[in-house]
Amino acid sequence: MPASPHPHASPSQSPASAQQRLWQELDLLCRLGLGLAPIAPDVCAVLRALVGAEAAALFWLDEHGLPEGFFHEDSPAAAQDLFLNEFERLFVGEGETNVVALARADGPAVGRLLTPDAQYFRSNTYNLLIRAGGHHHTLDLRVEAHGRTRAVLLLFRAQGRAFGAAEAALLERASASLQRAFGPGPIAAHTLPPRPDGGTGHIVLDAIGQRPVLADAAALALLQGARLRGLGVLGPHAALPPDLALRLGVRPGCSSHIPVPHGLLLAQAHELLTPAGNTAQWLITLQLQRPRQIDVVRRVLQLPLSPLQREIAALAGLGYARADAAPLTGVGDAALKKHMRSILEAAGAGDWHELGMHLRG
CATH class of the missing domain: 3.30.450 (Beta-Lactamase)
Structure with missing residues (x-):
């Protein structure tokens, strides 16, 4: 069963502007520095829409490279139960191209499952997890940060709709944003x-x-x-x-x-x-x-603003001072004043402080 449309999709947007908005949403969420688990539902929805998949799953790993937890958009409860509680018994061993195998840094970061061998289709991983969700084709991405694999992301399609090099390139492009999720995050996040x-x-x-x-x-x-x-x-x-x-x-x-x-x-x-x-x-x-930072990003994305104006507005919502906006975005004072007029009008706010309060809810 295909996952639901991305919640922020707008029928009035052109395909190019919709794609640009999705890339910015991914980057803003990851730059919060919260890791991938708290933003996993948003990340899956964005990447499914960007690449053109029917569903997505994200697995985050512990320091030993084992899956610590996961989010799957449409996996049946029985399949989730097996993965969470029977991983070592059912999905580890010869012929099991599991999350641990995809996390190893001994192969390409993207697309290991683009052309799997016959053994893969006989494995528990495929039959009890992938096929159980109505999927056949898988596009995978290994996310590395600070010297180790931190997550594995999977996109799914039904039989007859294989992924190709173009989709793999799009997913690889997302890797840079996903790595930022393990960075320090905004300076003002503690507020x-x-x-x-x-x-x-x-x-x-x-x-x-x-x-x-x-x-x-x-x-x-x-x-x-x-x-x-x-x-x-x-x-x-x-x-x-x-x-x-x-x-x-x-x-x-x-x-x-x-x-x-x-x-x-x-x-x-x-x-x-x-x-x-x-x-x-x-x-x-x-x-x-x-985390309230996630809500700030969502509210910013709902405003009818340009990409640069969203960046500026997000700073207000995350607790930065107005004086920080110019150096952090590279916008001159005169241009910043012009952008601020549009931002305040769109948000229905009177000044920078009120804008921040509005975006924080």
Whole structure:
């Protein structure tokens, strides 16, 4: 089943301006420096539209090159369950061109699966994951940054619609933007704390082994949406792993922010004490937090502005001072004043400060 159209597509735009806008959206999102997990749904939608694919998937990797989590636009729940919880058993070994194989830096960064051999079509990777989603052709990209592979991106099409060199070149062009997602991000990003996105989930652990004994529906939904390998929360017999606290990186009095699709999963652990002051159980609270920088980019892209004007407006939304706009964009003061008139009019704002407030929501 093809994924839905890109949410920012506009029927009034010319094909050239629509493509330019998509490239700018990709670059603005990646330059936030949040990594690829929080922006994975946006990245998949943009690259699917740019290259002309039916669906996309993005896998981010840990320091050992293993898939840490993923976002897939249209993969069936059963296929996601297998990948997340049975990766080592089903998708590792001879003949399995899996994410780990595509992440190795011993071949081309793009297009390893353009012409796969017959063995690939007999593999679990193809039959249980690719074909299960109604796909046949795959175009792959390895994303490297700071000396190691950080992510693998896959685009899919049905049988009879093979990818070619032109699509591979487009995806390779995207690599430079995707690498920027692992950079330092905007200087002013610390002024935009994330905001809660939905309710809070609760998990109770026993005091001695710190094994899960109870989890509410909100916690299970948050862990399912996190798409983190090995958590065991998909499928009809979902069960939380005994080392859940370790996997989430929490202990009493500490918290962790885990990059997941759509934002950051905030995990916090607290000790539940008996009347005598002894630890009876642990309580882990979970909450999805949405980086406000992503919302700034989305609001900027909705304004009827030129690419340069969007760059200027984004600076206001991200908390930069107006004095930073000229040196950061290379625009002279006179031209900046002219652009600012158009930006403020489009945003319905009176000045730079009001523009920033409007874009931050």
